[in-house]
Amino acid sequence: MAASEGAMRMGKYEMGRTLGEGHFGKVRLARHADTGRAFAIKILDRQRILAMKIDEQIKTEIATLKLLKHPNVVRLYERLPQARPRYTWSSST
Numbered sequence: 552m553a554a555s556e557g558a559m560r561m562g563k564y565e566m567g568r569t570l571g572e573g574h575f576g577k578v579r580l581a582r583h584a585d586t587g588r589a590f591a592i593k594i595l596d597r598q599r600i601l602a603m604k605i606d607e608q609i610k611t612e613i614a615t616l617k618l619l620k621h622p623n624v625v626r627l628y629e630r631l632p633q634a635r636p637r638y639t640w641s642s643s644t
């Protein structure tokens with residue numbers, strides 16, 4: 552991923568192109584500004600999650616993924632705090 556000048560940042564991550572979209576939000580390619588390592592960042596639509604009353608389910612999914620370290624399961628590295636009402640997390644690409 553080429554990090555262009557003035558690229559949008561989310562914490563320490565420079566945001567790149569959209570990798571895909573799921574039911575609850577988008578997944579974007581990102582590069583860690585310090586290490587240069589590529590990550591996938593999942594940005595969840597909190598309003599939609601609340602409207603569907605599945606926020607507890609999403610929190611459980613995040614907590615479970617944090618515990619999992621397996622070569623065949625995408626690794627959750629961190630959940631990013633957001634000023635805007637969104638759930639965001641980064642995983643390896």
Ligand SMILES: Nc1ncnc2c1ncn2[C@@H]1O[C@H](COP(=O)(O)OP(=O)(O)OP(=O)(O)O)[C@@H](O)[C@H]1O
Nearest residue numbers: 570571572573574575576577578591625642643644
């Ligand atoms: N770690 C990743 N690396 C590369 N692409 C990814 C990664 N995670 C997700 N994607 C892409 O983003 C798309 C959406 O992923 P997302 O997890 O939001 O939805 P999903 O897996 O289809 O499930 P759901 O919509 O039920 O949450 C995937 O189909 C895939 O194309």
